[in-house]
Amino acid sequence: MTSAGERIKAVRKLRGLTQRELAAASGVSISVLRRLEQDEQESARMETFRRLATALRVPTMRLVGDTAEGREAEEDPECWDSVKRALNAPPASRGESDDLPTVEGVTEALDAMYPLVVKDGYQELSILLPTLLRDADALGTEGRDVRVRLLQRVGWLMIHTRQFKAAEDALTRSLDEASDRLQAAVAIDYMCWLLMREGQLSRARELATQWADDLEPVRLTRATPTELSMWGVMLLRLSGAAVRDNRPGEAEDAMKYARAASEALGREWRFPQELSNSTFGPLTVLLKTAENAGVVGQPQSVLRIGSKVERLRKSKSPRFRERMTSSDWNRHVLDVADAHTRTGDYRQAVGLLTGINDSAPEWLPNQRFARDILGRMIEERRTLTPEMRDLAVAVRLPV
Structure with a gap:
């Protein structure tokens, strides 16, 4: 848990104030403020905290210490409440009407939402999804395939926005109704x-291992692009789980096989829209290699791979023409921003984070990794630039 002094210092930096300026604005002695921030004085009178809080424009308990501090609770924005209710509601009777949902209509509506998914339009999606879920449920057995697609899309979105229980509900339902192995593999990936x-x-490791073994093609040269890509994606999940579980050998082995799958594929491949909105290929493998390097604390490797990725993305080669989703790409940009922060290049890191905030303002606040990056930056800096303070607000950095 952070101390009162650490909380005061963090908010002071966000407000762009020196210790002397905060002391003057609050009427609190500079010596008391210094002792608090240096943890030489553990606490102070409530009146002192109140004066500091007034000058910093935060609730007093934000400095004293809230009982909820440090709680790793699931984010629960109200905009997803209606989606959760629709996800768990019993199927409505079709009844008799001239305006009943049809498989074709629900499929068209789901396809039409794709641009919103690509650009992380969470607010608009939260409005559209409840009706679509109810319509898909009302289709009965004839709507199974489109319902599986929709549930997987909902699960994917719920993970992005940290609605973990809702994500599990959606993915479990999609697995129950999946009609083939590739359809089920998408749910397992998520x-x-x-x-x-x-x-x-x-x-995660056990599940990814089981499905990677099951999806491995007998011969790479005879596998379809979708089969190769699904196997490769599962290997990347295995590698990511293994490296985080401090199993570097297992992580590297899985990455080696994923690399082989991408080389057999020969290019970046987009899954058919009825399966997934993701891509797999040499570029995706590079991004995940950079992510693993960041996990094990190798920022220079991340930056080296990041430079290579930029060159490939800008090349005219058809191997890399297929564009990945903004969320997949922005996750890589966070890895590069983190590497810049760890090497002390805060200007580059701030530029990358600002770029994400400009292009994906609904996505960035849901990324705890972004808060961690900015939090470390703030701890290391004596003063914050206006851009840093704007980013702290954008990612809802708790202080």
Whole structure:
């Protein structure tokens, strides 16, 4: 847990104030303020905290210490409440009407939402999804395939926005109704990602291992692009879980096989839209290699791979023409920003984070990794630039 002095110092930096300026604005002695921030004085009178809080424009208990401090609670924005209710509601009777949902209509509506998914339009999606979920449920057995697609899309979105229980509900339902192995593998891919975000690394490793073994083609040269890509994606999940579970050998072995799958594929491949909105190929493998390097504390490797990725993205080669989703790309940019922060290049890191905030303002606040990056930056800096303070607000950095 952070001390009162650490909380005061963090908020003071966010407000762009020196110790002397805060002392003057609050009427608190500079010597008391210094002792608090240096943890030479553990506490102070409530009146002192109140004066500091007034000058810093925060609630007094933000400095004293809230009982909820440090709680790793699931984010619960109200915009997803109606999605959760629709996800768990019993199927409505089709009844008799001239305006009943059809498989074709629900499929068209789901496809039409794709641009919103690509640009992380969470607010608009939270409005559209409840009706679509109810319509898909009302289709009965004839709507099974489109319902599986929709549930997987909902699970993917819920993981992005840290609605973990809702994500598990959606993915479990999609697995129950999946009609073939590739359809089920998409749900397993997302389930592994969910387990990793929840810190359940052993379960994620076991699940990814089981499905990577099951999906491995008998001969790479005879596998379809979709089969190769699904196997490769599962290997990347295994590698990511293993490296976080301090199993570097297992992580590297999985990455080696994923690299072989991408080389057999020969290019970046986008899954058919009825399966997934992700891509797999040499570029995706490079991004995940950089991510693993960041996990084990190798920022120079991340920056070296990041430079290579930039060159490939700008090349005219058809191997890299297929664009990945903004969330996949922005996750890589966070890795590069983190590496710049660890090497002391805060200007580059701030520029990258600002770029993400400009292009994906609904995505960035849901990334705890972004808060961690900015939090370390703030701890290391004596003073914060206006851009740093704006980013702290954007990522809802708790102070």
